[in-house]
Amino acid sequence: MSIYTSLISVTEMPISVIHRPLPSYLDEEKVISLMETLKKNSEDVPPIDVNWVVGKNPDNNYYMAFGGCHRWEAHKRLGLPTIKARIVKSTPQDIKVYLGSSTPEFK
């Protein structure tokens, strides 16, 4: 088994547990087009990347997404409860690349 299979997995995740700390800049036509694809051929829409950090307390799991803005918005507008996610096991240092000094404390 490759190391990657233990660190990365694709799953349907409840949208409500994923945090998106950065604002999305959206191309309206792309959002609408993605909504159509989700309705007709949802398998054509690949998973978004979700960074998973385990807190200092190992019971605390943090799920964060930085890209996939259009796919996220299309799911939200359709009222879908879950989104296909590629979960990437990450460290607070990985999150710092995106958030710098705004990186939260992972308790």
Ligand SMILES: Nc1ncnc2c1ncn2[C@@H]1O[C@H](COP(=O)(O)OP(=O)(O)OP(=O)(O)O)[C@@H](O)[C@H]1O
């Ligand atoms: N109707 C569609 N319009 C755009 N992309 C589509 C559509 N259907 C399937 N896709 C796929 O969905 C993915 C969209 O990725 P894309 O990088 O364009 O946007 P995003 O990642 O959701 O948003 P952003 O890049 O702004 O964070 C691509 O892999 C694309 O092939």
